[in-house]
Amino acid sequence: MKQVIRRIGLWLVLSLFFASVVHAAPLDTALDQGRVTEAVPLIEQTWEKQYEDYFRVNFPDPTITAADVAKTLSQLATQTGQKPALIYVVPRAKQLELVLISPGQPPVQKRVAAAPASVLLPKVKQFSLAITDPRLKPSNQYLPAAQQLYEWMLSPLEAELAAQKIDTLIFCLGVGLRTLPLSALHDGQQFLAEKYSLSRIPAFTLTDTLYSDIRRAPVLAMGASSFKEHIPLPSVPVELFLVARNTKSRRFFLNQDFTLANLQRQRTSQAFKIIHLATHADFQPGSPRHSYIQLWDDKLQLNEMQQLRWQNPSVELLVLSACKTAIGDRNAELGFAGLAVQAGVKSAIASLWYVSDRGTLSLMSEFYRQLQTAPIKAEALRQVQISLLRKQVRIENGQLRSSRGPFSLPPELAGQNEDLSHPYYWAAFTVVGSPW
Structure with a gap:
């Protein structure tokens, strides 16, 4: 019975995912053609609309570009001493798309053909189920999925992250990935949390980027x-x-x-x-x-x-x-x-x-x-x-x-x-x- 329920749950997630793809034609075209600068504001608009529909509110809709994001990240790096990068993780029917924006740099797009939504989302589910039960023996049953997800989501970007000395990752995640336990992704030697500070955001336009020191805050x-x-x-x-x-x-x-x-x-x-x-x-x-x-x-x-x-x-x-x-x-x-x-x-x-x-x-x-x-x-x-x-x-x-x-x-x-x-x-x- 549990297996049936899990399959039904997965089917619902995939159905919602593929339904969202139908309404994302301009974004799909931009990603397919490698027009990543054009894709960034389309990702923002698409995902902001999902949150607006869920919360039944209208968020302010400022136009944001990849250059705007890169400039903001540069300012925050100067203010905080931490060097951040934003990663959009876009699951699609035929592949996974990664878009990296780092301080003062043009966006970088990476395509992962081995991780279409039909493969990626079941792996996410497997990982989450294994990691939330510490009683499983052996206790590291989550590790193969943690390493596979790292290979798909982080490995294609590691050279750029290392070259720019990034130490803070901000993930903007698509359908089916927004509750992924990011800090436990594993590169074979270390957890992601051992390498980077992490946060997840709904969209960059929905994120307050003003810095305030709260070390002595009440x-x-x-x-x-x-x-x-x-x-x-x-x-x-x-x-x-x-x-x-x-x-x-x-x-x-x-x-x-x-x-x-x-x-x-x-x-x-x-x-x-x-x-x-x-x-x-x-x-x-x-x-x-x-x-x-x-x-x-x-x-x-x-x-x-x-x-x-x-x-x-x-x-x-x-x-x-x-x-x-x-x-x-x-x-x-x-x-x-x-x-x-x-x-x-x-x-x-x-x-x-x-x-x-x-x-x-x-x-x-x-x-x-x-x-x-x-x-x-x-x-x-x-x-x-x-x-x-x-x-x-x-x-x-x-x-x-x-x-x-x-x-x-x-x-x-x-x-x-x-x-x-x-x-x-x-x-x-x-x-x-x-x-x-």
């Missing part, structure tokens, strides 16, 4: 540990305590204090640049109203988030520490990849799947330590992922061991040692929106 930390309709999150009180401690916040808000009214009240009292919500957040099939963030007493639906007016005062970063996404569903991936835009924040950090309580606690407690010194948000997350991968952050003998030293966990969280080096624990978390 954090509003809120969350819930018990729910009526969800499994409990017993680590949340400890997570919020550690977030508050590591950011020198004066307090945090738990359970009954985690309401929409209090969230708005705290935002009115202080211009928090970072909002950390330790609670369930589900990105589900269907319309945006089916996806939500669970508050103590209510659900905040995805289609309601713009009403929060988080642009004034502006929120630089929204962190959701216990998310779950219907991987492989076109609408769910639109909701996830469009999270920052819909929430009205510059960037979001969220998980593609629900990670264990202690794994989330370990990653989040270390993230805010790294955020105090990293030049950009995506680099802070990368450093945390590497720390888990290399077991520098770990749970051992009832203690959370990290860069700040050991922290004794309460008995309900102590339990057995957990190997947090598996990508299940760290590859779920991703930057959505601006990496800066």
